[in-house]
Amino acid sequence: MGTKTWLFIGLCLLFSSVQAQGLLDELESTAPKEKEYAFATFKAPRIIQGHSIETPGKGELMFIIQHRFGRINTGFYELFGWDQASIRIGLEYTLPFSERFNVGFGRSSYGKTWDFFLKTKLLRQAKGGSPLSISWLSTMAINGLDWANPNQQNYFTSRMAYSHQLLLARKFNSWFSFQLSPTLVHKNLVPLSQDQNSFFALGMGGRVKVSNRVSINAEYTWLLPGQHIPNINGLEPQNAISLGVDIETGGHVFQLHITNTQAMFDVGSIAETTGRPELGDIHVGFNITRTFSFKRR
Amino acid sequence: MKNLIAALLTLTIVSTGMAQKFTTKTGHVSFFSDAALEDISAVNKQALSAVDVSKGEVAFVVQIRGFEFEKALMQEHFNENYMHSDKFPRATFNGSIQKAAPLTWPGSHQIELLGKLEIHGVSKEIRVPATLAVKGEEAQLNLKFSIKLADFGIKNDKVKNISETIEITVKTSMKKA
Numbered sequence: 001m002g003t004k005t006w007l008f009i010g011l012c013l014l015f016s017s018v019q020a021q022g023l024l025d026e027l028e029s030t031a032p033k034e035k036e037y038a039f040a041t042f043k044a045p046r047i048i049q050g051h052s053i054e055t056p057g058k059g060e061l062m063f064i065i066q067h068r069f070g071r072i073n074t075g076f077y078e079l080f081g082w083d084q085a086s087i088r089i090g091l092e093y094t095l096p097f098s099e100r101f102n103v104g105f106g107r108s109s110y111g112k113t114w115d116f117f118l119k120t121k122l123l124r125q126a127k128g129g130s131p132l133s134i135s136w137l138s139t140m141a142i143n144g145l146d147w148a149n150p151n152q153q154n155y156f157t158s159r160m161a162y163s164h165q166l167l168l169a170r171k172f173n174s175w176f177s178f179q180l181s182p183t184l185v186h187k188n189l190v191p192l193s194q195d196q197n198s199f200f201a202l203g204m205g206g207r208v209k210v211s212n213r214v215s216i217n218a219e220y221t222w223l224l225p226g227q228h229i230p231n232i233n234g235l236e237p238q239n240a241i242s243l244g245v246d247i248e249t250g251g252h253v254f255q256l257h258i259t260n261t262q263a264m265f266d267v268g269s270i271a272e273t274t275g276r277p278e279l280g281d282i283h284v285g286f287n288i289t290r291t292f293s294f295k296r297r
Numbered sequence: 298m299k300n301l302i303a304a305l306l307t308l309t310i311v312s313t314g315m316a317q318k319f320t321t322k323t324g325h326v327s328f329f330s331d332a333a334l335e336d337i338s339a340v341n342k343q344a345l346s347a348v349d350v351s352k353g354e355v356a357f358v359v360q361i362r363g364f365e366f367e368k369a370l371m372q373e374h375f376n377e378n379y380m381h382s383d384k385f386p387r388a389t390f391n392g393s394i395q396k397a398a399p400l401t402w403p404g405s406h407q408i409e410l411l412g413k414l415e416i417h418g419v420s421k422e423i424r425v426p427a428t429l430a431v432k433g434e435e436a437q438l439n440l441k442f443s444i445k446l447a448d449f450g451i452k453n454d455k456v457k458n459i460s461e462t463i464e465i466t467v468k469t470s471m472k473k474a
Contacts, residue, residue, distance in 0.1 A: 023356040024391035027320070027347045031358055036386070040373050057369020174383065212378040212454075251370060293368045 038125035041133060041171040042179075044253040044289050045092060045102075045119075047205035048219040048242040049261060049269040050181060053135045053169040055119055059096035061292045064106070065089055066264040066285070073280030081283060086110045088264035092117075096294075108265055112144030115265035125170060135167040141267040158189035163266040165203065175209040183221075185271045187230060195230040199223070201270050213248045217255070221270050235274040255287040317350035317402070317473075319436035324469035326359050330459040337371060337459060339364040346469045348438055350402065350431060353394040355410055355438065357467070358387055379451055379459070380417055388416040394429070405430035410440065419449040434473040441466045 042052035045062065056062040070084025078084060090106025102119040117139040125133040143159040162185070169179040181203030190197055205219040221240040223229055229237050244257025260275030261268070262283050275281030324344035330337040342365075345358040361382035366372040376382040392412015400406050411424045427440035443464050446453055453459055 022391065023318075023347050023349055023352075023354045024358070024389060027345050027356045027358050028387075028389070030320075030322075031345060031360075031387075032322070034360070034362075036362070036383075040377050057372075060369055174377070251368070291368060291370055 035129055036127040037129075038127075038133065038171045041125070041169050041177045042207055042217075043215060043246040043248055044255060044287065046255065046287055047179065047207065048217055048244045048255065048257050048287075049240060049259060049264065050203050050205060050219060050221065050266065051117075051119060051137050051165070051167065052179060052205070053121070053133045053167045055099070055102035055121070056092060056094045056291055057293070058094055058099040059294055060094055061294065062092045062104075063090075063290045063292065064092065065288045066106075067287075068259070068262045068264065068283045068285035070262075071275065071281050071283060073282070086262045086264070088115075090115075106265060108263065108268070110263040110265075110268055111141075113263075113265055113268065114142045114144060115267075116140045117266070131170060133167075133169045133171075135169075137163075137165040137167055137266075139163045139266045141265050161185070161187040161267040161271075163270060165266070176206070178204075178206040180204055183266075183270060185267055187267070187271070190230040192228075192230065194228050196228045199227040199229050199271070203270070207246070215246045217244045217246060217257070218242070219244075221273070223271070229271060232272045232274050237271055238273045238276055240269055240273040241277060251291055253287075253289045257285055257287075258282050259285060317431075318347065319350070319431070319471035320347040320474045321345070321469055321471040324357070324467065324471075326357075326364075327466050328364075329464045329466075331464075332458060332460045334458055337366070339366045339372070339375065341365070344467070344469065346438065346467075346471060347474070348394075348429065348436055348471060350400075350429075350436070353396070355390070355392050355394060355412065357390040359389070361386055361388060385416075385418045388414075390414045392423075395424070400429075403432040414444070416444070416449045417451050421448055436471045436473075438469050438471065439467060 042054045045052060045054050066088040068086045070078055070081030072080045074081055086109050088106045088108040090104055092102060092104030095101045100121040105116045107114055117137060120136045122136055123130050123134040125131060141161045147154045163183060165181045165183045167179060167181050169177060171177045183201040183203055184198060185201065186198045201224060202222045207215045207217045209215040219242040223237060223239055238260060240261040242257050242259035244255055247254045260277045260281055261273035263269045263272055322345055323342060324346040325340060325342050326344045327338065327340040341359055341363040343360065343363050348355045361380045362376060364375065390412055392410045395409040395411050406429055408427050408429050409424060410427050413420050414423045425440055425442040427438060430437045443462050445462055453461060
């Protein structure tokens with residue numbers, strides 16, 4: 001037989017062997033290439049004090065209880081802060097038609113404050129896509145205390161303060177995530193003429209996952225220097241620093257922490273932290289979240 | 298010589314042309330865990346499946362991330378803590394139809410599938426009963442079986458939030474390729 005014939009037979013065999021490669025490989029080659037978004041960058045919608053990029057799932061309602069005891073340096077008389085607890089109870093809801101929009105509100109005993117927020121996912125980290133997840137957070141806080149000076153003309157808008165944050169987060173690997181949060185705070189009313197109404201801060205937060213259900217979190221809010229940030233009861237605002245642990249069970253996330261701030265809404269924890277941790281102004285606290293699902297299947 | 302060439306040619310053509318292959322990209326794969334704390338179920342409606350009736354081959358490819366749960370948190374746990382879907386994004390099955398007598402089409406038959414099931418990066422030979430029906434341009438392949446978590450290196454919690462045995466149901470309706 002000639003060379004051509006052998007070549008032909010060879011080709012036939014090759015062809016049939018390619019065919020015998022199998023149905024599974026064939027099927028895998030037709031698999032659509034879907035974007036693999038990073039998930040569970042953080043365990044909860046709060047890193048500790050500040051918002052993380054996480055939100056409840058689409059159409060889910062989350063109930064959040066936040067609690068900060070008083071300062072541990074208040075001694076035995078106050079049972080190391082037990083008697084001066086501060087609380088915030090809130091609800092947050094992710095719209096059923098888009099997981100990008102999350103709204104929430106809460107009421108804090110600190111300053112009898114009502115707070116409202118909108119968190120929007122702008123970009124999500126993905127394999128072969130964006131290296132970062134980016135969300136936008138705007139919050140409003142309405143102070144509910146009686147007017148300090150009821151005899152003067154007081155305006156409702158004077159009770160309001162706002163924060164706007166860009167949340168830039170990256171899940172580096174399955175155990176380490178980090179978030180940077182450039183922040184603008186605006187207070188409608190400030191006590192002194194040299195005080196700035198608007199000022200800037202930079203939030204930083206990270207988590208290290210130590211097991212399937214436990215992670216260790218840390219957070220720091222840096223008030224940019226050279227600004228006249230309004231004093232709180234005559235005390236200069238401090239950078240908030242917090243250290244905590246997240247413990248997750250089926251439907252709950254428990255976050256236990258120590259921190260030098262007692263307010264649990266953004267304007268408060270960013271701009272009204274007066275505790276100086278080096279002097280023992282440390283609060284023990286916890287957040288508990290519970291998710292309710294109304295999704296129809 | 299010419300006969301040989303003709304024979305080979307026919308063989309090649311026959312082996313391609315005769316293939317009775319059916320596929321879909323929207324197969325349903327669901328599972329159910331009946332545990333003390335809460336029942337957990339999930340469904341994936343984008344399973345790839347193919348059956349080659351003439352060769353008796355069957356294959357499935359299922360994206361782990363494609364399983365939808367009642368609660369987002371469950372889905373997160375499933376991907377992050379149990380299935381490690383960033384490392385093992387797919388589950389696959391590659392097997393053959395075991396038959397006692399030749400199957401006739403159109404028709405519906407109780408068959409057995411023998412093949413390799415790969416979940417969580419661990420591959421295991423399984424033999425499961427199934428129903429295969431072919432009618433004209435359509436084929437339906439349904440199966441239900443149970444697997445043990447331990448067989449696939451999936452670790453349960455200490456508190457046993459999920460059962461040790463998971464029931465898997467596969468329902469596919471495929472079109473002729």
